[in-house]
Each structure stands twice: as structure tokens, then as C-alpha cells.
Amino acid sequence: MDAAVRELSYSQAIQEAMAIAMEADERVILMGEDIGVYGGAFQVTGDLIDRFGPDRVMDTPISELGGAGVAVGAAVTGLRPIFEFQFSDFAALAMEQIVNQAAKMRYMLGGAVSVPVVMRFPGGSGTGAAAQHSQSLEAWLGHVPGLKVIQPATPHDVKGMLLAAVADPDPVMIFEHKLLYKMKGPVPEGHYTVPIGKAEVRREGRDLTVVATSLMVHKALEAAETLAAEGMDVEVIDLRTIRPMDRETVIESVKKTSRLMCVYEGVKTLGVGAELSAMVAESEAFDYLDAPIVRLGGAETPIPYNPELEKAAVPQVPGIVAAARDLIRGAR
Amino acid sequence: MAKTTAAKAAPAAEGGNLPFIYREYPRETLLGALRKMHLIRKFEEGAEESYMRGLIHGTMHLSIGQEASAMGICLPLTNDDQITSTHRGHGHCIAKGADVKRMFAEFFGKTTGYCAGRGGSMHIADVTTGNLGANGIVGGGLPIAVGAALTAKRLKTGKVAVCFFGDGANNEGAFHEALNMASVWKLPVVFVCENNKYGMSTSTERSTAVANIADRAAAYSMPGVIVDGNVLSDVAEASHAAVERARRGEGPSLIECKTYRYRGHSKSDRNRYRTKDEIDDWMSNRDPIERYEAQLVEFGIAKADEIEAIRASVAEEIAAGIEFAKASPAPEIADLANYVYTEQA
Ligand SMILES: Cc1ncc(C[n+]2csc(CCOP(=O)(O)OP(=O)(O)O)c2C)c(N)n1
Numbered sequence: 290m291d292a293a294v295r296e297l298s299y300s301q302a303i304q305e306a307m308a309i310a311m312e313a314d315e316r317v318i319l320m321g322e323d324i325g326v327y328g329g330a331f332q333v334t335g336d337l338i339d340r341f342g343p344d345r346v347m348d349t350p351i352s353e354l355g356g357a358g359v360a361v362g363a364a365v366t367g368l369r370p371i372f373e374f375q376f377s378d379f380a381a382l383a384m385e386q387i388v389n390q391a392a393k394m395r396y397m398l399g400g401a402v403s404v405p406v407v408m409r410f411p412g413g414s415g416t417g418a419a420a421q422h423s424q425s426l427e428a429w430l431g432h433v434p435g436l437k438v439i440q441p442a443t444p445h446d447v448k449g450m451l452l453a454a455v456a457d458p459d460p461v462m463i464f465e466h467k468l469l470y471k472m473k474g475p476v477p478e479g480h481y482t483v484p485i486g487k488a489e490v491r492r493e494g495r496d497l498t499v500v501a502t503s504l505m506v507h508k509a510l511e512a513a514e515t516l517a518a519e520g521m522d523v524e525v526i527d528l529r530t531i532r533p534m535d536r537e538t539v540i541e542s543v544k545k546t547s548r549l550m551c552v553y554e555g556v557k558t559l560g561v562g563a564e565l566s567a568m569v570a571e572s573e574a575f576d577y578l579d580a581p582i583v584r585l586g587g588a589e590t591p592i593p594y595n596p597e598l599e600k601a602a603v604p605q606v607p608g609i610v611a612a613a614r615d616l617i618r619g620a621r
Numbered sequence: 622m623a624k625t626t627a628a629k630a631a632p633a634a635e636g637g638n639l640p641f642i643y644r645e646y647p648r649e650t651l652l653g654a655l656r657k658m659h660l661i662r663k664f665e666e667g668a669e670e671s672y673m674r675g676l677i678h679g680t681m682h683l684s685i686g687q688e689a690s691a692m693g694i695c696l697p698l699t700n701d702d703q704i705t706s707t708h709r710g711h712g713h714c715i716a717k718g719a720d721v722k723r724m725f726a727e728f729f730g731k732t733t734g735y736c737a738g739r740g741g742s743m744h745i746a747d748v749t750t751g752n753l754g755a756n757g758i759v760g761g762g763l764p765i766a767v768g769a770a771l772t773a774k775r776l777k778t779g780k781v782a783v784c785f786f787g788d789g790a791n792n793e794g795a796f797h798e799a800l801n802m803a804s805v806w807k808l809p810v811v812f813v814c815e816n817n818k819y820g821m822s823t824s825t826e827r828s829t830a831v832a833n834i835a836d837r838a839a840a841y842s843m844p845g846v847i848v849d850g851n852v853l854s855d856v857a858e859a860s861h862a863a864v865e866r867a868r869r870g871e872g873p874s875l876i877e878c879k880t881y882r883y884r885g886h887s888k889s890d891r892n893r894y895r896t897k898d899e900i901d902d903w904m905s906n907r908d909p910i911e912r913y914e915a916q917l918v919e920f921g922i923a924k925a926d927e928i929e930a931i932r933a934s935v936a937e938e939i940a941a942g943i944e945f946a947k948a949s950p951a952p953e954i955a956d957l958a959n960y961v962y963t964e965q966a
């Protein structure tokens with residue numbers, strides 16, 4: 290397929306994917322708080338209400354538990370809802386429906402139903418929104434069998450993965466970093482999918498494997514450029530999906546570079562990096578390791594309001610560069 | 622506002638036909654209330670300007686236009702009574718007695734701020750004057766206020782808990798659960814819905830199955846009262862009755878203050894869901910501060926020049942507060958993890 294490729298922002302790419310899905314399938318509806326005339330808190334739905342009307346671009350009351358539950362119920366019975374949380378933090382209000390209902394319904398019913406719901410979660414820090422509007426909670430949901438959890442890092446991927454999510458028969462949770470919304474990148478026109486469960490090598494290298502998620506992919510790539518100028522050759526993997534995790538891509542890379550560093554914004558302890566580390570330590574790549582695995586994750590604190598503290602609470606490029614340099618040079 | 626029941630000062634005016642607050646409170650309390658309403662408005666204007674100039678980051682939710690609701694509800698409260706507030710909570714914080722210096726310092730992310738620079742606008746609190754905090758989660762404060770009331774009842778402290786929340790919050794599950802428990806356990810809590818017609822862009826007509834939030838009180842066997850939230854005396858009268866009922870051990874009440882926010886929901890609002898006429902109507906015909914000032918003059922409690930003097934002193938306090946915030950130290954990066962857990966000796 291060689292569809293025309295344009296530059297779109299991450300949020301435009303999501304909007305385009307939703308429009309394509311709605312155009313193609315009457316069953317696809319959008320639900321969420323202020324996604325209608327307001328256009329969504331981050332203007333992701335924008336003016337879709339003008340195109341598809343209020344029956345398919347549905348404003349819900351401020352009722353996350355109920356709203357998510359309605360989306361689950363609609364999905365089980367034949368619609369294809371895409372439910373927007375205004376901030377990923379509000380997943381906490383809807384955990385019952387996500388964790389106890391959506392994730393388990395098919396299993397509990399012995400395969401008699403599927404729950405083809407898509408939920409979108411704007412997450413991450415960097416906007417000064419403080420502790421209750423800045424979290425990276427993907428690992429919470431990544432812990433739940435029955436869900437698929439993705440973190441697209443580019444406009445190209447978010448469009449393709451959202452379309453894959455809509456086509457997926459099971460519940461797919463999409464974590465979108467708020468700082469990515471304005472980021473631009475090439476996006477093909479029309480329908481295409483990017484597979485869920487498949488990582489992508491963004492930069493090839495020999496000396497170190499950095500596995501990063503979401504916004505951290507871009508920070509890791511920036512760090513890799515700096516390190517390249519110093520003669521160090523870093524491979525950067527964009528994990529893209531945290532459940533199910535792409536073992537093969539990560540393990541093959543570590544076998545090649547013999548070093549692993551995980552970079553993610555969620556709190557470091559008990560997070561995505563713990564799973565990646567354990568996955569490698571349990572695999573044949575363990576024998577290839579020349580150095581201890583390093584994790585760079587969010588600080589063990591809520592996200593603070595003060596802008597300097599806020600930056601200090603999540604990995605930044607200089608920290609990634611320094612940690613990678615130490616790891617490659619054997620200082621660790 | 623500290624109004625002790627023991628030594629009750631003479632009310633500002635006599636006369637059975639005067640509205641409630643003029644019969645109930647002394648002149649200085651009434652002028653103090655006016656001063657705080659101005660302080661709330663000027664504080665928010667100052668914060669808004671500082672935000673525009675890039676001195677404050679993040680976002681903020683301004684309550685300009687809703688000052689009578691915050692002030693009227695807090696008027697019958699003592700310093701020991703407790704409130705839970707909302708994302709639109711600057712007014713509650715000031716009405717309950719916070720110092721604008723330390724609020725500005727918090728907005729500027731400084732160590733001298735009420736939350737040591739960790740919270741910002743959306744988590745503003747002043748526990749020393751009984752404000753348990755604004756909340757970034759719509760409806761988050763509802764069960765917490767019920768918890769505060771449970772403590773008051775168990776420990777027989779005589780305190781009352783007041784829970785501010787918006788019209789949008791009444792559709793969260795927490796609303797149902799909190800009001801039900803408060804009623805079943807007859808707790809000393811007052812639920813105050815500040816109905817400004819919209820939860821972000823969604824009008825109450827589109828979000829809520831009843832015409833008035835107060836109608837829902839019936840489902841929890843508690844009184845539900847609707848007041849004009851832009852008339853200080855009406856709000857204070859309803860609050861007074863609900864607080865007294867709570868103190869007598871008779872249980873919770875729900876007050877709905879009909880009001881309006883002049884500004885957009887937050888800093889990212891295109892105002893597509895309401896008309897300019899609607900906004901203009903509220904601003905020019907129902908402004909809570911103008912209406913209160915008119916009454917004060919009409920009932921002979923304050924003269925125009927006295928009101929002018931209040932405005933001037935508020936302007937000074939605001940300017941000093943911003944200077945204090947600017948001059949205050951920022952937190953050290955090394956202290957990032959302070960306050961995550963309680964430091965133990
Ligand atoms: C649980 C939760 N859902 C959504 C939001 C986003 N949000 C913040 S304020 C708001 C509107 C709240 O409306 P209302 O309760 O009427 O208060 P108002 O803003 O009008 O004062 C929304 C949707 C949030 N902060 N928390």
C-alpha cells in the first residue's frame with residue numbers, strides 16, 4: 290500500500306483513526322466527558338461531533354465508573370465503543386468495570402462473549418497538573434489478564450494501533466502521553482493497522498539495548514544521538530505494547546548488545562521495567578549480559594506541582610545519557 | 622468566620638423584614654465578609670494575570686462570580702469546623718480563613734506555599750483554618766467530608782464538616798454513597814452543591830436527570846434547600862440552618878447554591894457550549910459582590926467611601942501577597958521525596 294503520507298500531530302492521527310473507524314462501521318461510537326462541542330479536554334475528538342452527531346459522539350455525565358460500565362455493556366452486546374477518560378488518573382474511579390468486568394467477562398463465561406471495547410487514557414506528567422492529573426498508570430492495567438495495554442509513541446503508530454484496537458475482539462487500553470499530542474510525524478492516509486503486541490526497533494546499535502515506552506522513546510532517541518557523538522552505539526526499542534509484551538524483539542536485542550536499560554515514566558518500582566528485567570533474566574539472554582540491568586523510571590513520589598520538582602520526578606535526557614554512558618563503560 | 626455563640630455581638634441592624642445576615646451578625650462581620658469576597662475576586666484576578674505572564678504553570682479553575690456561595694456558606698462556621706473543597710476552590714480557601722500570601726506562594730510553587738509547592742492551585746488547602754483541601758478528582762471530597770463528620774461524631778468534637786462540590790460531581794457514584802452513609806449515620810455534615818449550570822461544557826440539563834440537585838436530597842431522607850447562590854444573605858441563612866441542625870445531632874443537609882462562573886472552565890476553554898448573552902446577563906445583572914454592596918448601602922451598614930477603603934486595602938494585600946510569593950524560595954530538588962511518608966523520629 291502506498292497511500293499518501295502527510296505530517297499529522299499525534300492527536301490529529303487519533304482523530305483520523307476514529308473517523309475512519311466510524312465511517313467504516315456504524316457500530317463504532319465515541320463516549321466520554323466533554324468530547325462533543327468542547328472537543329475533548331485535549332481536543333482529540335475536536336469537531337467530530339459535527340460529522341457524526343451527538344448520538345455517536347456522546348458526552349457522558351461526569352461518571353467514570355458508570356460510563357466505563359456502559360461502554361463495556363454496549364461492547365458485549367454489539368457496539369464498538371471507544372471510551373475516552375479525560376485523564377488517565379480517573380481510571381481509578383472506573384477500576385471495577387475495567388478490572389473486574391471487562392477483563393474477565395469472556396473468561397468467566399467460558400468464551401461465550403467478547404468485550405470489544407477500546408479505552409483511551411491521556412496520561413503522563415509535564416503539564417504542571419500535579420499529583421492527580423499526571424500519573425502513568427499503565428502498569429496497573431498491564432497486570433490484568435484479559436486486557437491488552439498499548440502505549441503508541443508516534444502519530445503513525447497511534448493511528449494504526451487504534452485501528453487495530455477497534456478491530457480487536459478484546460478490551461484494549463491505550464495510554465497516550467499528553468506531551469505527545471502536539472508532536473508531528475508522517476501518517477499515511479486511509480486505513481492501516483499496526484499490530485498490538487509487537488515492539489519496534491527505532492534505532493539499531495551494538496553497545497546497549499534501551500527499551501523505552503511512550504514519550505521516553507523520544508527521550509531515549511535523543512540520548513542515543515548524544516552518545517553516538519561520544520562513540521557509543523545504542524539500540525532503542527519502542528516497546529509499544531506492555532500486555533502482551535514482545536519478548537522476542539527485546540531478547541534478540543539484548544543477545545546482540547549484552548546490556549539492557551529500561552526507561553519509562555511510571556513509578557520505577559513494580560513497573561514495566563521490573564517485568565522487562567525479569568523477562569530478560571529468565572531468558573536465554575541472561576547468559577549474554579555483561580552488566581547488571583538498569584531501570585530508569587519515575588521517582589517514588591506522587592508527581593509534584595513545582596516545575597523543577599516535576600521534571601526531577603521522571604527520567605530526562607541528561608539522566609538517560611549519564612546512566613547509559615556508565616553502563617556501557619562498565620561503571621555500573 | 623468566628624462567630625461565637627457565647628458572647629453574641631449586637632446585630633448590625635434591627636427590623637423583622639431585613640434579610641437574615643443583617644439580623645444575625647454584627648457590622649464588623651458583615652464588612653469582613655465583603656472584604657473577603659473582594660479578596661477572593663482580586664486573588665483570582667491576580668492569579669490569572671500571573672498565569673498569563675508565565676509566572677504560574679499548570680492550569681487553574683477560577684470561581685469569579687461565585688464568591689457569595691463560598692462566603693455565605695463559611696459565614697456560620699468556626700475555625701474548627703472543617704471543609705472539603707474542589708478544583709474550583711480558591712474562594713472556599715479564602716472564605717475559610719487562609720492567607721492569600723501563602724496561597725500565592727503555593728501557586729508560584731514555593732516552599733512557603735500551603736503545600737510546600739507540591740500541590741498548586743488544584744490542591745490548595747489550609748488545614749490550620751479547617752480546609753482539608755481542594756481536590757483534583759471531581760467528587761473526591763464527598764466521602765472525605767463524611768469521614769470528617771464521622772470523626773466529629775465519634776470524638777464528640779462538636780465540629781461540623783462542610784462539603785463543597787459542583788453540579789457535575791452529583792453524577793459521580795461517590796455522591797450517592799456519601800449522602801447515603803451520612804444520612805444513615807446521622808452525621809454532622811453539610812453538602813453544598815455549587816450549581817454553576819455546567820460541568821465543564823455539559824449543562825445540568827444534559828447531565829442530570831432531576832431539575833434541581835437539591836431534589837435528590839429526598840432520596841437520602843435529608844433536607845434539600847435551593848438558594849440564590851449570588852445572594853450572600855440567602856446562602857448564609859441556609860448554611861446557618863444546616864450547620865445548626867448538624868450541631869444538634871440531627872444529621873446532614875443538602876444545600877444547592879444556584880450560581881455562575883464568569884470565566885471558562887479552565888485555561889483551555891473555547892466557550893462553545895454557552896452564549897455570550899448568558900454570560901453578560903449574569904455579569905451585569907446578578908453579580909454577587911455588587912448585590913451585596915448595594916444591600917450594605919441600602920440598609921445603612923456601609924457608606925460608599927468605606928467600601929472604597931475595603932477595595933483599596935484588598936488591592937494592597939494582593940500586591941503584597943504576590944511579592945511575598947515571588948521572593949520566597951523554591952523547593953530543593955533533593956527534597957523531592959519529602960512528605961511521601963510521615964517522617965518518624
Ligand atoms: C473524576 C474526575 N472526572 C473528570 C474530571 C475533569 N473535570 C475537572 S472539573 C470538571 C467539571 C466539574 O464540574 P462541576 O462539578 O460542575 O464543577 P465546576 O467546574 O462547574 O465548578 C471535570 C469534568 C476530574 N477532575 N475528575
Ligand SMILES: [Mg+2]
Pocket residue numbers: 787788789815816817818819820821
Ligand atoms: Mg459546575
